[in-house]
Amino acid sequence: MSKAPLSPAELGRLDSTQREAESGTLYGLLGLDTRAAREDVETAYRDYVRDWHPDRFFSRDAGTKVEQIENNFVEVTRAYKTLRDANKRTVYDADLRGRGVTVVAVGGGVRDERVGFEVRVDRPSGGSTRIAPAALSPAAPPQAPSAPAASAPPAVTRLQGQMAEQFARARTYFDAGVVDLGEGRFAKAESSFYLAMRYDPRNQEYAEKFRLAQTGAKRGRAAGFIGLGQTAEQFGNAREALVQYRKAVECDPEEGVAYAKLAMLLRQVEKDSREALTLLRKAVQKEPKQVAYRIALAELYVELKLLQNAGREVQAALQIDPTHARALALRKQLRFS
Numbered sequence: 001m002s003k004a005p006l007s008p009a010e011l012g013r014l015d016s017t018q019r020e021a022e023s024g025t026l027y028g029l030l031g032l033d034t035r036a037a038r039e040d041v042e043t044a045y046r047d048y049v050r051d052w053h054p055d056r057f058f059s060r061d062a063g064t065k066v067e068q069i070e071n072n073f074v075e076v077t078r079a080y081k082t083l084r085d086a087n088k089r090t091v092y093d094a095d096l097r098g099r100g101v102t103v104v105a106v107g108g109g110v111r112d113e114r115v116g117f118e119v120r121v122d123r124p125s126g127g128s129t130r131i132a133p134a135a136l137s138p139a140a141p142p143q144a145p146s147a148p149a150a151s152a153p154p155a156v157t158r159l160q161g162q163m164a165e166q167f168a169r170a171r172t173y174f175d176a177g178v179v180d181l182g183e184g185r186f187a188k189a190e191s192s193f194y195l196a197m198r199y200d201p202r203n204q205e206y207a208e209k210f211r212l213a214q215t216g217a218k219r220g221r222a223a224g225f226i227g228l229g230q231t232a233e234q235f236g237n238a239r240e241a242l243v244q245y246r247k248a249v250e251c252d253p254e255e256g257v258a259y260a261k262l263a264m265l266l267r268q269v270e271k272d273s274r275e276a277l278t279l280l281r282k283a284v285q286k287e288p289k290q291v292a293y294r295i296a297l298a299e300l301y302v303e304l305k306l307l308q309n310a311g312r313e314v315q316a317a318l319q320i321d322p323t324h325a326r327a328l329a330l331r332k333q334l335r336f337s
Helices: 008-023 038-052 063-084 086-098 154-182 186-199 204-234 238-250 257-270 273-286 291-303 307-320 325-335
Strands: 109-112 117-122 130-133
Touching (some): 008 063, 063 086, 154 186, 154 204, 204 238, 238 257, 257 273, 257 291, 291 325
């Protein structure tokens, strides 16, 4: 059976989303304005995921559009994560105000009085307002432009001034991010470096610092969720602990504890051995020398009748700790299975 190609409407939506990601606002990507509540952000994102998650197009003939689908999804997800987080949204809104951009529909359009360009407002049939600036962020060259010649047209002079201001603003955010990063405030540094990249997207130094801060911020968020999960366990609230450990796992921490804790609770509370298996494998992958994770994985393999796999984990555990009592008992059990 041949795969169905993308329809003209789908192709048009792909292109409009890409344009919004390149030159619009995060609100525009989700079809919202600045008055949107957090619930509106979550609803808009769920609607987008329902229609445009890359997994939906495996059975379609997407051709060369696969990469565009994936890139759009990444950008919309970034918009969602920024706007649903109160701190990040505050920083982003302040940045918009600093540029004179008001993302609110007024009589079919809004205007940035400072830079003097019109903002187009598309109104989909569903009734939500989609903000689509025609030229919100002009592409920035590697260096700030030199002072314009006296004979330069007024429009060119104005554009060069705007671009120079962009670079200056990018450096201001970058310098603030460096300070926050040095003092361990990874979440604030992440926001600052992100805004620096928005103003100067070709600057590789900004991108590298953003990735560094993002890693630290994820690690910090994961540690916070793990702490909340452990507290919930201490009070006997397994369901709440499960929620917190899942949030920690979504941060993709470098350590295996969140994966192992979530796996254990999934087996106890939801009797979900299959997802627990995936999580324990991930825990072992993250920390291969942690005997406790290998033993937990081996025990689950025994439960699932995957005895050869269990034997391999037991052997690996004994290579790390030849006297480990549970590993020795499991090896003896497997010999008689």
